[in-house]
Amino acid sequence: MHHYDEPVYLISIVSKILDIHPQTLRQYERENLITPSRSNGRIRLYSQRDIDKIKLILRLTRELGVNLAGVDIILRMKETVDKMEKEIAELRQEVEAAKNARSVSRDKALVTKNSLYEMIIFEGD
Numbered sequence: 001m002h003h004y005d006e007p008v009y010l011i012s013i014v015s016k017i018l019d020i021h022p023q024t025l026r027q028y029e030r031e032n033l034i035t036p037s038r039s040n041g042r043i044r045l046y047s048q049r050d051i052d053k054i055k056l057i058l059r060l061t062r063e064l065g066v067n068l069a070g071v072d073i074i075l076r077m078k079e080t081v082d083k084m085e086k087e088i089a090e091l092r093q094e095v096e097a098a099k100n101a102r103s104v105s106r107d108k109a110l111v112t113k114n115s116l117y118e119m120i121i122f123e124g125d
Contacts, residue, residue, distance in 0.1 A: 007037035007045035014046045018054060025054070031068050033057055033075060 002008050015022045028034045029044075034053055036044040046054075053075075060066040060074060 002048065005047045005049050007047045007050075009046040009051065011036075011044045011046070014051060014054070017051065018058065020054075020058065028054065028057060028068075031072065033068065033071060 009017070011022050011025055015025060025034070025036075025044075029036065034046075034050055034057075036046045036050055039045055056075075057071055060071050061068070066074065
């Protein structure tokens, strides 16, 4: 079993798996929608992550009629949302850890009052 990000599939294999022409994969690469790894001999090698991304591109273009420029925008937005979700998860862990410890470090302390305009922010030393 290969790691999800391990580049192991040749372009011919990926084109057979996804039932698309190798030129389509090359076009996606030219459009910077995918970036397969390269072997020392400059042979394109795709990971399972690449294949899943290509499946998403195909679904957007075939089923939803999105052009490649639109696909590029969608992929960038998805990447941004994924990063934000990861950051939110990390912040939630920090908050949960602080709750469990029943304390918050001085540089992150925040006290609020009933009014939206009254708050005290403690700055670090």
